[in-house]
Structure formats: C-alpha cells, structure tokens
Amino acid sequence: MAVWPENARALTRVMLALALAGAALGGTATRLQDRDEPAANGALLERWNRLTVEERTRYRARFEEYRRKDPGVRAVMKERAKHLDLMARRLHGTLSEAERERLAGLPPGRRREILHEMLAAEARDVGRRIRESLPSGMRQRFDGARPEDRARFITSVRGKLSNQMGVVFERLGRELGLPPGRIQRLKDLPESQRRPEFLALLKRRLSRDLSARGLPAGISRDAWRQLLEMPPREFFDAILRLRETHPEIGLPHGGGRGPAPSDPETRRRLSAMRRAMQPISPAERLELSALSREERAAEVRRRKRSRVLEVIRSEGLLSEEELRALAARPDPSFFREVRELVSGRNPGHGPGQAPGGQRNPVPGGRRARGDGERP
Amino acid sequence: MNTGCYGFRRLLERRLMGLPDPPRVSELDWHQHLHGCGDCRALLHSEEALEVLLASLPELRLPADLAQRVLARLRAAGDARLDELLAYDSGDDSREPFAAPPGLAARVLANLAPERAGRSLDGLLDRAGEVDVPARLGERVLAGLAPHRKPGRIVGSASGVRFRILRAPVMGLAAAALVACLALAAFWRLGTDRAGPGAGTHATVIGAAPEAAPEEELLAALDVLEHWELLADVRDPDLAAFNRFDASDEAQLEFFGAELLMDEFSSEGSGGR
Numbered sequence: 001m002a003v004w005p006e007n008a009r010a011l012t013r014v015m016l017a018l019a020l021a022g023a024a025l026g027g028t029a030t031r032l033q034d035r036d037e038p039a040a041n042g043a044l045l046e047r048w049n050r051l052t053v054e055e056r057t058r059y060r061a062r063f064e065e066y067r068r069k070d071p072g073v074r075a076v077m078k079e080r081a082k083h084l085d086l087m088a089r090r091l092h093g094t095l096s097e098a099e100r101e102r103l104a105g106l107p108p109g110r111r112r113e114i115l116h117e118m119l120a121a122e123a124r125d126v127g128r129r130i131r132e133s134l135p136s137g138m139r140q141r142f143d144g145a146r147p148e149d150r151a152r153f154i155t156s157v158r159g160k161l162s163n164q165m166g167v168v169f170e171r172l173g174r175e176l177g178l179p180p181g182r183i184q185r186l187k188d189l190p191e192s193q194r195r196p197e198f199l200a201l202l203k204r205r206l207s208r209d210l211s212a213r214g215l216p217a218g219i220s221r222d223a224w225r226q227l228l229e230m231p232p233r234e235f236f237d238a239i240l241r242l243r244e245t246h247p248e249i250g251l252p253h254g255g256g257r258g259p260a261p262s263d264p265e266t267r268r269r270l271s272a273m274r275r276a277m278q279p280i281s282p283a284e285r286l287e288l289s290a291l292s293r294e295e296r297a298a299e300v301r302r303r304k305r306s307r308v309l310e311v312i313r314s315e316g317l318l319s320e321e322e323l324r325a326l327a328a329r330p331d332p333s334f335f336r337e338v339r340e341l342v343s344g345r346n347p348g349h350g351p352g353q354a355p356g357g358q359r360n361p362v363p364g365g366r367r368a369r370g371d372g373e374r375p
Numbered sequence: 376m377n378t379g380c381y382g383f384r385r386l387l388e389r390r391l392m393g394l395p396d397p398p399r400v401s402e403l404d405w406h407q408h409l410h411g412c413g414d415c416r417a418l419l420h421s422e423e424a425l426e427v428l429l430a431s432l433p434e435l436r437l438p439a440d441l442a443q444r445v446l447a448r449l450r451a452a453g454d455a456r457l458d459e460l461l462a463y464d465s466g467d468d469s470r471e472p473f474a475a476p477p478g479l480a481a482r483v484l485a486n487l488a489p490e491r492a493g494r495s496l497d498g499l500l501d502r503a504g505e506v507d508v509p510a511r512l513g514e515r516v517l518a519g520l521a522p523h524r525k526p527g528r529i530v531g532s533a534s535g536v537r538f539r540i541l542r543a544p545v546m547g548l549a550a551a552a553l554v555a556c557l558a559l560a561a562f563w564r565l566g567t568d569r570a571g572p573g574a575g576t577h578a579t580v581i582g583a584a585p586e587a588a589p590e591e592e593l594l595a596a597l598d599v600l601e602h603w604e605l606l607a608d609v610r611d612p613d614l615a616a617f618n619r620f621d622a623s624d625e626a627q628l629e630f631f632g633a634e635l636l637m638d639e640f641s642s643e644g645s646g647g648r
Contacts, residue, residue, distance in 0.1 A: 044594040059600045063593050065607075066600065070386060072406035074599075077606050079407075080618050081598035084605060116604070120614075123605055127617030133628040142616075147609040152423065154619040155409055159416050161627050168631050192411040195623035202626055233622045240625060 050108060084119060086234075091118050091282045099283050106289055114289050117296070121279035129240065165194050172201045176208075199232035206239065216246040244274050269315055273342045276311045280304065301331050308338050317341075383408040383415050387422065 051059065066074060092115075095103065103111060131139060138157065145153050166187045173183035186197055207228060210216075215224055219242070227238055280300050288296045309327055312318050318326065326337060383406060409416050438444075449457055599606060608614045620628075 041591075041594065044597050045589070047597060048589050048594060059597075060593070062600045062603045063596060066596055066603075067592075070406060072383070072386075072408050074596075075407045076619075077599050078596070080606055081602050084602045085598055119602070120605055123617045124611065124613040127611075127613030127615070130620045130625050130628065131612060131616045133625065143612055147615070150609065150612065150615045151619065154615065155416060156420070158410065158620070158624060159413065161624055162413065164631070165627075168627065171631075190411065191413070195621070199623050199626060202630060236622045236626045240629060243629075 052109065055109075084123065087122055088115060088119050091115075091122060094282050095286070096283070099286055102289075103286055110289060113293060114285060117293075118282045118285055121285075121300075125279050129244075162191055162194075165191075165198060168198060169194075169201070172198075172205060176201065176205055196232065199236060203232045203235050216242075219246070244278065246271070269317070270342070272311050272315065273308070273338075276307045277304070277338065277342065305331070305334060379408045380412060380415055383412070384418070387419060391422065 048056070066077070069077070092100070092103075103114065106114065131142060134142060134157070142150065142153055142157075169183055169186045173180075173186065178186075186194070186201075189197060210224070215221065227235060230238060280303060284303070285296070285300070288299055291299060305327075309323065312326070313323060326334065329337060386406070409419065446457070446461075593600075605614060606618060608618075
C-alpha cells in the first residue's frame, strides 16, 4: 500500500510537467503559426470550416479521387482551378454593391449554387468559343468523339499548334520588325517558354494595330489603358471576350472567325445576335436565386429564347412564318438552329442562307455565342 | 531526354505493364508534361496507336473439337492410364485414390540434394554446428533485471531530478487542478475557433462528434475540389475544350489557327483519328 502514494505523486509530477510543456509548446506553435504561415492557409481553413457536413464529406471523396491521379494531371487541374477562380472573381466584380450584398445574404448552399452556375455558364461559353475556332472538319471530329477520346484529340491539336509556333513567330516577328536573330531565338525556345512569348508578341502587335486604327466604338481610353496593363494572358482573355461584341477588332491573318464584316450594318447585326446568345448576366441570374435549380435553368433558357427571337424580329431577319417555325422548336434544336444561322454553317441551307432559304442575316458571322446552359 | 521525360516515360511504362490496376492509360493524355514535349507526345501516340491496333485484332478462339482430337491422338498413341488420370481430374470421388509410385519422394530429394547443398537453407542448416547455451542463462538475466523492476523505480530514475517541493500533497492537488483548467480552456478555445459563422449548421458545434482536421494537402487542393464538377466533366465537349486549351492555344486558334491547322489537317487525310 505504501507504494501507491509514491506512484500518485510521481504521476502528478509527470502530468504537470507534461501539461506545462504542452501549454508552452502549444503557445509557441500558435505564435509560430501566426507569424510564419501565410494568411492564405488561414483563409483556406476558414473556407473549409464554412462548408456543411455534407459538403465536407463530398469534398473528402473528391480529394481521394484527386489524390489517385497522376501528379501531371493534378497539376493541370490545379492550374485550371486557379483560372476558374480568377473567372469567378471577375464575374463577381460585375455585380453592383447592392447585388453583392444580396448574394452574400443568401444561405451558404444557395450562394455557392448560384456562383457555380454563373461560372459553369461562362466556362461552357468559353469552351464553345474555343471549339468553334477549330477548322470545321476538326470540330466535327471533336464533337463526334467519345468523351474518353477527347483528351487525346485535344493533345493532338495542341501538338499541331505547337508545331506551327515557328511559323507564327516568323510572321509576327516580321510584322513587328524584329531582327532575324531575335526571331530565330524565339523559335528555338523550349516549348513551355514559347507560349508566354507568343502572347506577349501578339499583345504588342494588337496594341500597335489598335493604336494606329483607333479604338473600337464603345471602348474608352481608360478601359483600353486598363486592358494594356494586364499581363498577356489576362489581356487575351479580355480581348477574346471583347471580340464577341466588337468583331471589328482586327484579325489581319484571318483566324478562327475570319475577317470581320466590312459592312457596318452587318457588323451591328452580328453584334446584336451575339449579345443575345451570350449567357445571362450574373446579376440576372442572381434575380432568379429564389427559384430551384431546375426552375432557374428553365427560366434562363426561356429568357434567352425570347431575347434571340426579339433580335431576329426587330432586325427583320426572318419572315413571320419562319419565326413562328423557329419559336416552336424545342430548346436544343432552337439554339442549334440559331447558332448555325449566325455562323452561316447550316448544312441544310448552304453558306450564307437562313433556314427559309433567305440570305444569312449576318454574312460576316462565322460562329455565334453559345446558349451557355446545358440544353 | 530530361527529368520530365524520364518521369513521364516511367509512368507510361507502368501503365503499359498494367499498373495501377485497372490501368488508366488514357489519363496520360492529360499529363502536363505533354504540353511541352513533342517527343513524349509522339511516343504516347505511337503506343496508343499500337493499343488500338492490338484491340482491333480478332480474338483467337481454339477450335471447338480440339480437346477431343488431342485426346483421341493420345489414346491412339497407347497411353493406358490417360482415362484414369482424366477421371481423377474430373473430381470423380468413387475412384481409388491415385497412388504415387513407392519411394518417389525419396528419389526426387536424393536427386536434388547435391544441387541444393551449399546454397539453400537446408544446406546452411546442415553446416551450422550445435549452439551451446551457457548454463542458467535465463535465471541470471532475470536476476540482473530485478532491481530495475521495483515499483516507482522507472519514474524516479528516468527523471533524474527530484522536485522535492512537489512532494507536498497540496502541490499535487494544485497541479491536478491546473491540468484540468488547461484542458477546459483548450476545449473551449477549440470550440470557439471552429464554430465560426453559421456554426449551427456545421459539425464543429461543441458536443458534436469531433471531426478530423483537414490535411494540409486537402486544403491546398480546395480550389480543385470546389470546382470539381467543372474540372472533372469529360462528357460536355465545351467544358472539355475549356479545361484543356489555354489562352495561348485560343489566341493562336483565333488569330492564326484555322489556316495553320488546316495545313496539318489536310496532310493527315480523313483516316486520322
């Protein structure tokens, strides 16, 4: 029995020593963490803590799948996720102060749902823009490929683009008056360095062209200056978006969409149709936040249909009978028909012909904006 | 060939060998290294082309009556015990157990022995002599350990320092109370840290089942996990294009691509993939 008190005292001493050491270490660790870890880590943890139980479970399952992927695949996904984040910030930036407050006031789950829908519509629209820049034969093969073959197809197209980078440097270099030695050095760069160099050169050429010809209508000097201050990649994201409503931004080489129509009236019609086909604005989607996901998707499609029909009617692009026939079509067929109408590639009507055999209302148009929502 | 090529080719080799199981060769098409290395792209394409070719070959099938023809030939060759052996193979329990010739095992071992001696475990054991264990080794070891097994001895000797003041019972109680306070404070802080905005909807409310803290790797991948539905969608062609082409691809396509790609495309013909 005499052994027990001795043991208890020893145990108490050990516990106290451990507690004091733990408290001291804990405090030190917290201070070190506060001082050394980037604020980003705290922000990430805060984001995690804001998730609901169901979301955390879902994210953990996704993480397991992500972890099983090859490091190279993970790196690409990470890079694209960053791009989506930038895009989300840009979309959020288009909202007014009141709209942002309204968005912030939504229940967390609904808020994430709305943001996701905004982002998905925008991402699909950019994807459609890229897809429709492909030569028609390639596009048909891409669209017809099985989903599991698309990766291979894209890798192959990227390889072809890469192979042609030397030709592109040659042309751009000559236009910008670069000395032959500099052009050769650009051509000899490793592939990973050629891409940013290409964007930088193209930015230089576009800036020079626009400064010489004057800014497109509706773009202020301030807006242009802000564009020029962007890094090449963001600059091109912005320019490519701008081209949807300002097709006159020059394309001296005749790229994916061909030269802009020279007739101002046709350009105006093309812009009006493209605007009508754009995804609905973040603010408009926010207005629909009280609806369920399915109801909202249906309402988005209804609004876009009505917007497109309104432009066709006001511009007198189709006869009343043709308009009625178009309006009677179900959503997927309606949007497909309108895209073909704008792009002038409806196989049933021949180039430049509208569904009723009428001339394409926008003969300069080679492609249209998408409906932005899954049909 | 640089380190990136080496890494990628090792991955490809593993995939071609069927690792991991099931192999996911097509996933390599998304590999970042391919964006910057034409040689590895060409290598992957040639391996994929070979796979497609192999997959397109007709499946080999043995003629339906092959087994019967082989048996007939064997019977004709006069193997008297063939049908008996086949009956055992077919699981016919009514047969007498198949008897191995007497002394077969001994003969096999005798034939193998010279081959195995000197390099197998048996050979090594044969060479090993008897080990002499010192008399009463066990007792002596236990006796030597006995002083160290006395109660309280481990704590006392491990600390090496005597805090006499802590021997007082009052101080012992104070220490226990301090530990309890620290534990409560830590628990309270954990609860308030995690509760955050809208804590009522989350699992971190005090009293709820504790949740494992997210790993650093998981937090670092939070962007990807949040956009998972968009990033992992391979069915939607628009999302596939968005996810896999970058700004320089799009700019090249937009400003030069159609014309340049047509040069390569036309040389490929319609038989390409």
